[in-house]
Amino acid sequence: AQSVAQPEDQVNVAEGNPLTVKCTYSVSGNPYLFWYVQYPNRGLQFLLKYITGDNLVKGSYGFEAEFNKSQTSFHLKKPSALVSDSALYFCAVRDLGDMRFGAGTRLTVKP
């Protein structure tokens, strides 16, 4: 069975600095990997996905993620954080239809 881990409950960065939100996964086959963002009292919004191809995936709002097969990681990154990026971020892995979500990482960007 597949699983996904987000090792940090909380990430704090200063506005304008680069940010990284970490994700590692475990699957038996080739994974479909996703990042979502959640604002308070809202549903999850899709940011980006990796299916196949280039290891660096670009998504919405300037976010990108790097797929690393040898390290089984799919870290979310952004070169310059905004205060409005403060939210809860979820990594997810899909294998044979079944979708598994990480526990979430709360990102706080301070002015």
Added chain:
Amino acid sequence: DGGITQSPKYLFRKEGQNVTLSCEQNLNHDAMYWYRQDPGQGLRLIYYSQIVNDFQKGDIAEGYSVSREKKESFPLTVTSAQKNPTAFYLCASSGTFNSNQPQHFGDGTRLSIL
């Protein structure tokens, strides 16, 4: 605009009462899902449906029931057997169950005990 509509946004349940959460989608998606979100635990799958008139239990189905009589609708009933129903409930859909496309989410229903 296509999307998923969940209602109500807030719901209160009395002791021994069943309550039903509504989920409607106009994305023409075959697959629909119900998740429960608790603080610090991420999303846990309650039930999913791959197609109309079919549904399967997820990881935490006990105390919940669903139906899928129409493609657009996937209501969730929280029964009195669910002893700890206080949570944020999210409905989602995807084109097909095995799709490599992302799931689309509604804005959730927050259920509390009176």
